[in-house]
Amino acid sequence: MINAINILKEAQKSCCAIGQFNVSNLEILKAVLNAARNLKSPVIIGTSEGEREFIGRRQIVKLIEAYREESQIPVILNADHTKSFEEIKKVIDAGYSAVHFDGSELPFKENIKITKEVMEYAKSRDENILVEGELGYLRGGSNIHKAVEIKEEDMTKPDEAMEFVKETGIDSLAVVIGNVHGIVRGGNPELDLARLAEIKNAVGKTFLVLHGGSGISEKDIQEAIKIGIVKININTELRVAYAGALKNFLSVKPEETTPYKIFPDVISAIQKITEEKIKLFGLPVVGRRKN
Numbered sequence: 001m002i003n004a005i006n007i008l009k010e011a012q013k014s015c016c017a018i019g020q021f022n023v024s025n026l027e028i029l030k031a032v033l034n035a036a037r038n039l040k041s042p043v044i045i046g047t048s049e050g051e052r053e054f055i056g057r058r059q060i061v062k063l064i065e066a067y068r069e070e071s072q073i074p075v076i077l078n079a080d081h082t083k084s085f086e087e088i089k090k091v092i093d094a095g096y097s098a099v100h101f102d103g104s105e106l107p108f109k110e111n112i113k114i115t116k117e118v119m120e121y122a123k124s125r126d127e128n129i130l131v132e133g134e135l136g137y138l139r140g141g142s143n144i145h146k147a148v149e150i151k152e153e154d155m156t157k158p159d160e161a162m163e164f165v166k167e168t169g170i171d172s173l174a175v176v177i178g179n180v181h182g183i184v185r186g187g188n189p190e191l192d193l194a195r196l197a198e199i200k201n202a203v204g205k206t207f208l209v210l211h212g213g214s215g216i217s218e219k220d221i222q223e224a225i226k227i228g229i230v231k232i233n234i235n236t237e238l239r240v241a242y243a244g245a246l247k248n249f250l251s252v253k254p255e256e257t258t259p260y261k262i263f264p265d266v267i268s269a270i271q272k273i274t275e276e277k278i279k280l281f282g283l284p285v286v287g288r289r290k291n
């Protein structure tokens, strides 16, 4: 299995972040992997519970294996926002190389307890499986919002982060520092970078993850990487590009019915955004060394 932990360690050393791009079908997967191959960058493919229900757990594992062999680009497959231990088992047994257990809605002690069980199960199957935990209340879904209000009590607390990491031994921690899922019309909230720095001090070398990367200003993203974010999740911007390019194509050529003639425009729109993000995140050197 691919060593997801080493890839993030390399990113941490070179002060860049690896992008996680969520997919739910072949077209989006092709677009993201085209971008990774073009830039010779490692990449994380994410699937939420809904997305992997749609594409199939075993099916996405096999697809990625095939692309990885062909391209020689390190591709990590992460089970994004997994809310139960049962589902964690399913994805690990299907062959995922990374899991995100999201117990952020549970009471703190309960979140620690199940995250620990997830760690034990994952590492007993393969110690290279990357395990991500989450603390804080992350608002919004991966779509476009009119407005989102973030309260300070929803944000990750540095002292809790320290305890959580110590108790669970997780590889990476998803934090809430003003980020939300989705894109907010009129601009996403600014990140609380001072809080991020405090969390970084509290958790040491644990990888820090920024969810809701769509819509955050480039400046905030770059600052967050400097402070210690090593994985950034992008979903909504890809979905918006997908729907927009598809609608546009079909409005210009309503008679076209051949999928492989319809979808190249959609794929290149998503590929373009993915390439921009990979560059913004500092173009990880891990993949480049191989070539």
Ligand SMILES: [Zn+2]
Pocket: 081, 181, 211, 212, 233
């Ligand atoms: Zn997320």
